[in-house]
Amino acid sequence: MNTVSLRSDVHEQIAKIAHADIVVGIPSYNNARTIGHVVRAVQAGLAKYFPTYRAVIVNSDGGSSDGTMEVVQKTSVEDFSVILLHHRIEPISKIAFPYSGIPGKGSAFRTIFEIAQKLDAKACVVVDSDIRSITPEWIELLVTPVLVGGFDYVAPLYHRHKFDGTITNSIIYPLTRALYGKRVRQPIGGDFGFSGKMAQFYLTKDVWETDVARFGIDIWMTTTAIANGFKVAQSFLGAKIHDAKDPGADLSSMLYQVVSALFDLMETYSTVWMPIRGSEPVPAFGFEYTVGLEHVNVNTARMLAMFREGLVNLREIWLDILGAGDFREVERLGELPDAEFDFPLSLWTRIICDYAIAYHRKKMPVAHLIKSLTPLYIGKTASFIRTAENMDAAGAEAEIEKLCIEFECNKDYLATNWK
């Protein structure tokens, strides 16, 4: 296995620190505005909950030009007495540096894994640098199951607006759960805890020159942990509120990145998921509470217009992927007036299975295949929004549960056609 080349000053810092019990990694790229809050929350969490453990905060930066690394170096909790009842014994070290390799979150994580390995860390945490809702408790909730509970991987559990996280809710969660039989609710949450052993295992995998290094790291980490039999848990962290996203971010590119990573892992672990049927819950930690969430504006009429536009223009492509039967159902759906539009769960499940099979059979270039799913996904999202419009969070979650069960019921269809 090739190791990443760290700068000599980083080597010196690692040699000076020599050993750490906990490594907290923060990947970043032009996050000077938000990373200060994240670093303060991490420092407070380490000081409050792990005062006797040696800890290091690692900022793996993608070459920011807005002074992100300087913010990390300068940020510290000025008055610990506000949040602590006792003084911290062990100091918290900080390393901030630009990572080398293919630009992407995966390369940033690889460097964090390397440093965790060099420092012989017992537990690691990675948190996004644009999280506005992070609190010191997140560190406790992601580290304790590893240090005390003996778990190797801790996924996050968030409260989100019922209309948020729709790719996770309608594709990633139901499919991952049906494939690998574990109910990990946020497989691509972005904030994870894991053991030093898990970090070392990740480093043995030869994926660092692939799309995993660019954009598929979250689903790759979760799937690798589950598929290789590591002990997996999840912790309730509260609300997930990001910094405002780039409004120009292209939905079809986002869909391509996440779904292609998921389908690619289906190829890698086909022998693992093929015999699994049904699913089981994974242990959950943390005290669940209700959080107030910001209102979300959404225009379902425009979404349905995009779905119908796709139906008219992508007819041949969809017919080729879905087959005549399912395509006819999609066509019938397109003829319904907006007020009656309801995407059947069974049809959506078969569509995702058909796309996975088309990916497996290499029916067309991956980018074309997955980007052609966008109008169907928009139609499904509009249908979900219409259904869950007057539901509370629990009702919306029950709808997602119904979809998950539908995916589990269709596992035979997927497994049979995959061969």
Add this chain to the structure above:
Amino acid sequence: MSDFLDLILEPLQEVFLKFKVFLPNLLAMLVIMVAGILLAKVIRLMLVKSLNAINFDNWSDRVGMTTLMRKGDLWSKPTAALGAVIFWLLIIVTLMIGLSALRMHAIDNLVEQFFAYLPRAFSAAVILIVGSLLAGFISRAILIAAVNSGYHYSKLLAEAVRTLLTVLILAMAMEQLQIAPGIVLAAFSIIFGGIVTALAIAFGVGGIDAAKRMIERENGAEKKDEIEHL
């Protein structure tokens, strides 16, 4: 009398002597033809078997070659089609080699011209195949991107791009084959320029409202969805 007989026999002897000289060449041609046909058949058989072994038909389906063949009204399997193309190419080459064995000046010239033209025909075929695949790929990418951007005339746009690329590819192939290059170049310039101008006018005049709507949307006049998809 004997002079008269000589007068008759001499041309016959001459023809016989010429035929005696020509006969080995004819036999050589026939042997070459028979051997060439047999060899072409064996090569076709081996090629088809090798292509089947590497799942060439599946690959053709994936890259869109099968679709391309169907559009051209070719309904055989890509493996069989490629086998047939190679077979007939070998037959033509065999025929040319066989004809050159006759050692006739006119035929020798023809054979020479044929072999000089072969690389051009080959490059034209490559341009047509690669170009068609590329045109299909680009037009599909444009179609999907336009649909996902909510553009109303996605199919029209994709078809327009495919047509432009097809015209370009055909012009390149014909230029390679040296078929009236001057006319081809002029025709291409007129057609290509005409299409581009027509599109520019059509979009410019007919698309004012659409462009206005797009600019308004970009300027935030229309309220954006606030869903976080991930």
